[in-house]
Amino acid sequence: MKKLFEFKTKTIVATGLGAALFMLMFMYIKIPTGIPETEIQTAYGVGAFFAALFGPIAGGLIAFIGHALADSLQYGSVWWSWVVASGVTCFGIGLIYPKLRVEEGEFSMKDMIIYNVWQVICNAFAWILVAPILDIVVYSEPTNLVFTQGAVATVWNSIAAGVIGTLLLMIYAKTRSKKGSLMKED
């Protein structure tokens, strides 16, 4: 049985390396959308993938640490409201981790639908609710600006988590041997 909030050595290492990967993709691997400053962040695909594999604690910390470090590296300071929202997204996605059995080589159509519906809900919660509200409370940004930004971010991040996350989960499931795939010879 997978425990939801377990923090064993593997989770720690996955958090550390996952955050490094998130940071790298967050800074360098973006897909331009034609509108400046709103690229599709492939990092959210990786964050969602790690969250689904290693659980909410790892997922949340990966996005939080990765985003905070990437921000401070590029801008010298951290936009905390969005960093928190990133963490919330991947923490949320990680909550379905006990339901998935990807490391046993299983990722059925049903799993895929559950994963995608859930990640859209998490993204919407984080980017339409958490990020704009924190923007207003912490930074006193104008309301209509932050909610527009939030809506745009929801769309792009759901696409990233949906397309890239699903693809990675599918590929990963294929590399794992299925449980019970070995049979005793008569």
Next chain:
Amino acid sequence: MKNKLFDYIERDNVIYNLSGLTKLICFIFLTFSVMFSYDIRVILGVMIFSIVIFKASELQFSQIRLMVFYVILFLSMNFLLTYLFSPQYGVEIYGTAHELFRINSRYTVTQEQLLYQVTKILKYASVVPLGMIFLLTTNPSEFAASINRIGLSYKGAYAFSLTLRYFPDMIRNYHDIALAQQSRGLDLSKKEKITVRVKNIMNICVPLIFSTLDRIELISNAMDLRGFGKKKKRTWYAAKSLGKPDAAAMVISGLIFAVSLGVTFFVNHSRFWNPFI
């Protein structure tokens, strides 16, 4: 694709010799004092202070040139968007309207809006030197020790130090895989169509991600075999002991934070300084 975070060069001056813990605490105090205040006087004060510290730390401008470029880009974008979306937000906040000139009925330029937006820009710009000082003058191995010592669980702190440790490796791996794939004919340049380019980039990321997964397995086994995480506490090789300069630095930044809070609560009675009434 050069990363500047980790070109940590040991130097001997006041700022470098402070312990990582002190720098983290000061950084938190100072960022919080500008985060909640919208008083341009407080913000300018912190900004001057942080520039002085920056000079004292003997960091070179060339180390931060790229960051400064990004910051300017980001801030001007934010400035423009804020004005496009809420040209009258300043009036709403300060409650008066001193019009300077008028573009059309929605887009008028008021002193209030200018004050709001300039304050906002300074608010972000003033913490930039602080972040850079913290990042560039602290030995990366000391980061984890300092976040553990302000009370976070050492397991979390260890995850953070793993991130710092493996980020340069990750970049090197990405580079190697990218070169290998390009030598097999994958085009990443602007000559290729965007959809193909996206697919090609994914062809680099997938091996990178999966080799990372293997590595996670390897490292966590090695750590388990050495008995990581068996005890409630751990010590840090890189942790520096605290001295008099550390105490002084913490008191100074604590005072600045107190002044900022004092101005908010007792002088302005709100987060905004209102010179218009």
